Amino acid sequence: PADARDAAQARVYSAPAPVTDVARLCVCDLLVAQCDANCCCDPDCSAEDFSLFTTCSVPLVIGDSQLCSQKAAVYSLDVEANPPERIFKIIDQVNPSIFCIHATNYKQALYLKSPEIPTAENFDQLLDKFGGATFSAEPDTWNLDTDAQNPPEANETSRYEYGVPVQTEDAFLRLPSPVVSSWCSDANPAGFLVNQATKCIRSVSVKKCDSIQALSMLFYINSSILAAVFQVNITVQSIVVQSLHGMRTLLSSSDVLRLPMVLDELCINAVFGVNYHITHTDTGEIIEAAAAFVLGAISKEELSIEQSFEISFTQENTQPVPLSGNPGYVVGLPVRAGFQPQGYPFPAAFLFASLALSSNKHSQLTILHSTSTQDCLAAQGARAPVLFGYNMISGCKLRITAAMKCQPLAQTLLDVLKGQSFPEYVASFGNSQAQDVLDWVPITQLHISEQMISHTLQSSCQIPVSLGIEVKWTKYGSLVNPQARIVNVTATITTTTLKQLPSGRERIIPITSSVVFTDISSPAEPSYKAWPTINIKLPFDFFYPFV
Amino acid sequence: NNSSQLSSLPLQILLYVNGIYYIFYFLTTLAMIIYKSQVFSYPDDFLAPDLAVLFLMAILEVPRLYLGFKGNLTEAEAPLGLSLGLTVGSVVLCVYLLLWQTYVLWADVLLNAVLLSAYGLESGLKVTAIAAFVS
Numbered sequence: 001p002a003d004a005r006d007a008a009q010a011r012v013y014s015a016p017a018p019v020t021d022v023a024r025l026c027v028c029d030l031l032v033a034q035c036d037a038n039c040c041c042d043p044d045c046s047a048e049d050f051s052l053f054t055t056c057s058v059p060l061v062i063g064d065s066q067l068c069s070q071k072a073a074v075y076s077l078d079v080e081a082n083p084p085e086r087i088f089k090i091i092d093q094v095n096p097s098i099f100c101i102h103a104t105n106y107k108q109a110l111y112l113k114s115p116e117i118p119t120a121e122n123f124d125q126l127l128d129k130f131g132g133a134t135f136s137a138e139p140d141t142w143n144l145d146t147d148a149q150n151p152p153e154a155n156e157t158s159r160y161e162y163g164v165p166v167q168t169e170d171a172f173l174r175l176p177s178p179v180v181s182s183w184c185s186d187a188n189p190a191g192f193l194v195n196q197a198t199k200c201i202r203s204v205s206v207k208k209c210d211s212i213q214a215l216s217m218l219f220y221i222n223s224s225i226l227a228a229v230f231q232v233n234i235t236v237q238s239i240v241v242q243s244l245h246g247m248r249t250l251l252s253s254s255d256v257l258r259l260p261m262v263l264d265e266l267c268i269n270a271v272f273g274v275n276y277h278i279t280h281t282d283t284g285e286i287i288e289a290a291a292a293f294v295l296g297a298i299s300k301e302e303l304s305i306e307q308s309f310e311i312s313f314t315q316e317n318t319q320p321v322p323l324s325g326n327p328g329y330v331v332g333l334p335v336r337a338g339f340q341p342q343g344y345p346f347p348a349a350f351l352f353a354s355l356a357l358s359s360n361k362h363s364q365l366t367i368l369h370s371t372s373t374q375d376c377l378a379a380q381g382a383r384a385p386v387l388f389g390y391n392m393i394s395g396c397k398l399r400i401t402a403a404m405k406c407q408p409l410a411q412t413l414l415d416v417l418k419g420q421s422f423p424e425y426v427a428s429f430g431n432s433q434a435q436d437v438l439d440w441v442p443i444t445q446l447h448i449s450e451q452m453i454s455h456t457l458q459s460s461c462q463i464p465v466s467l468g469i470e471v472k473w474t475k476y477g478s479l480v481n482p483q484a485r486i487v488n489v490t491a492t493i494t495t496t497t498l499k500q501l502p503s504g505r506e507r508i509i510p511i512t513s514s515v516v517f518t519d520i521s522s523p524a525e526p527s528y529k530a531w532p533t534i535n536i537k538l539p540f541d542f543f544y545p546f547v
Numbered sequence: 548n549n550s551s552q553l554s555s556l557p558l559q560i561l562l563y564v565n566g567i568y569y570i571f572y573f574l575t576t577l578a579m580i581i582y583k584s585q586v587f588s589y590p591d592d593f594l595a596p597d598l599a600v601l602f603l604m605a606i607l608e609v610p611r612l613y614l615g616f617k618g619n620l621t622e623a624e625a626p627l628g629l630s631l632g633l634t635v636g637s638v639v640l641c642v643y644l645l646l647w648q649t650y651v652l653w654a655d656v657l658l659n660a661v662l663l664s665a666y667g668l669e670s671g672l673k674v675t676a677i678a679a680f681v682s
Binding site: 068097098099100101102103104105106108109 | 579582587588593646647648649650651652653654655656657
């Protein structure tokens with residue numbers, strides 16, 4: 001049995017010998033033990049099968065056609081005979097060309113090379129040679145080229161481009177985010193200049209408090225970011241501790257690394273949120289990285305917590321003001337607004353006047369945000385930013401009782417409609433800078449009284465019932481790439497007279513506020529490039545003999 | 548003056564024609580090797596020996612013809628004998644190109660056969676001339 005096995009193995013190691021006899025070669029014989037249609041050289045076909053054929057698909061079987069003289073098998077059908085029969089002849093084919101191959105001493109010239117059969121000994125070598133996606137006839141030179149290409153790659157991590165993952169020592173800067181489901185996935189890399197904010201759910205347990213890596217501060221700051229020549233360490237900017245009830249306190253010292261540990265059946269110092277701030281230069285090199293943590297406590301009953309992550313990129317020596325478009329406004333981005341500082345009207349102050357801007361939400365152009373209770377007096381403070389291009393309407397219901405005094409009510413309603421700090425200027429372009437005062441459009445305030453001709457006295461007080469902001473914008477620039485530019489903003493307050501109610505009665509008045517964007521673009525004007533001028537000048541010495 | 552002139556005229560004519568024919572032969576064989584390397588599969592380890600033989604033959608041909616001319620004209624048997632020896636080497640190389648080249652085309656066969664016959668005739672005439680000079 002051992003001998004038979006060895007013999008069988010020995011047989012397997014060699015590929016079958018190539019067939020070179022033209023009488024036995026048949027290219028169209030594809031079916032095993034069956035007759036192929038119209039295949040005159042098929043040995044499985046009988047005379048009856050041949051009588052059914054119409055033509056011979058392979059009329060000539062020959063070796064290399066460039067040989068000077070060789071044997072060829074010719075197959076043809078004799079359709080005159082009844083029944084049709086196949087004619088098989090072996091002839092000497094002669095190539096009359098003077099460049100025909102008379103003889104060859106190179107065995108593989110006329111036949112395909114038999115491939116090496118893999119064995120246990122040569123398998124590794126064959127895998128190295130042919131295992132990749134491509135292989136060439138000369139693998140040695142190929143290897144030399146790839147070695148030479150490796151060193152230049154080290155320099156490419158210095159400069160980042162938009163969207164490129166931020167690389168750290170071990171892999172990428174991770175920003176855990178929900179993938180498919182709401183559970184946190186740690187495999188999301190942070191892209192350069194891509195400001196992201198994600199929230200995801202992490203499954204926790206108090207018992208495994210110190211073994212879950214994602215709850216520890218160290219997990220987020222231990223690897224340093226690869227940038228330029230050196231590596232940038234992630235510093236801890238601030239630590240906010242959140243109690244079980246949700247109250248947050250900012251810790252005064254953020255040098256100490258607080259790791260999660262179990263205390264009184266609570267897991268304290270667990271990471272609830274991380275806020276990365278990366279500072280970069282204008283050429284794309286990262287120079288600083290800081291992380292602000294929110295640490296909290298997990299109680300025994302909680303099986304999962306929600307973690308929130310954010311990353312923001314700021315250029316060095318600039319104020320981080322988010323642009324709403326560059327230069328024209330982009331639909332969906334907030335309308336930028338601001339206030340003028342004191343002393344603006346004086347021309348001398350033009351040079352120094354700059355509008356006080358902040359990325360604070362409360363200084364933007366905002367509109368009343370409807371709440372579920374729909375009660376105006378209870379909903380104070382809920383504002384929504386005005387997004388360019390989105391017409392919005394919101395409102396609330398005001399319940400007026402007899403005991404309400406008019407003047408304080410009017411002031412309260414004005415605050416509800418306009419918000420705490422209603423801006424005075426709106427940026428006309430999405431990227432208007434605070435220094436360019438002419439790029440800012442003043443908000444025109446109008447007052448309309450509902451009852452213009454009324455029988456009531458002037459002194460009776462008016463309460464505002466609606467605020468309508470109309471933003472007129474135009475398309476600016478070229479026809480193929482128009483930019484949105486705000487031209488005019490008008491805030492209209494409509495007031496109505498508050499009629500005194502008899503005691504015990506109450507009335508419900510709807511209060512509305514709306515924003516409308518109107519396109520006042522003028523039709524596009526064709527403009528031409530400068531007309532070509534014909535420059536005809538006679539040569540200098542045209543009138544030579546006379547001048 | 549046949550008795551005083553021992554130089555062989557047929558040998559001289561043959562040597563002269565051989566020189567011209569050899570230039571044609573060398574250029575044609577080189578062109579055909581280039582053609583073969585483009586059209587057929589001609590690996591480097593097979594191309595190198597064929598080219599080496601061809602160039603070696605060209606290097607041998609120059610002194611061989613010069614010595615033949617000189618020996619025949621000065622009626623000296625030493626250069627003619629040396630030329631005969633070099634002819635033997637050229638014959639061997641010519642046989643290689645005729646039989647043992649990687650690809651032997653029909654044109655190769657013709658060219659080499661003509662050259663081989665020229666060498667054979669030359670050798671015969673040289674032997675006759677040496678015999679005439681010696682005696």
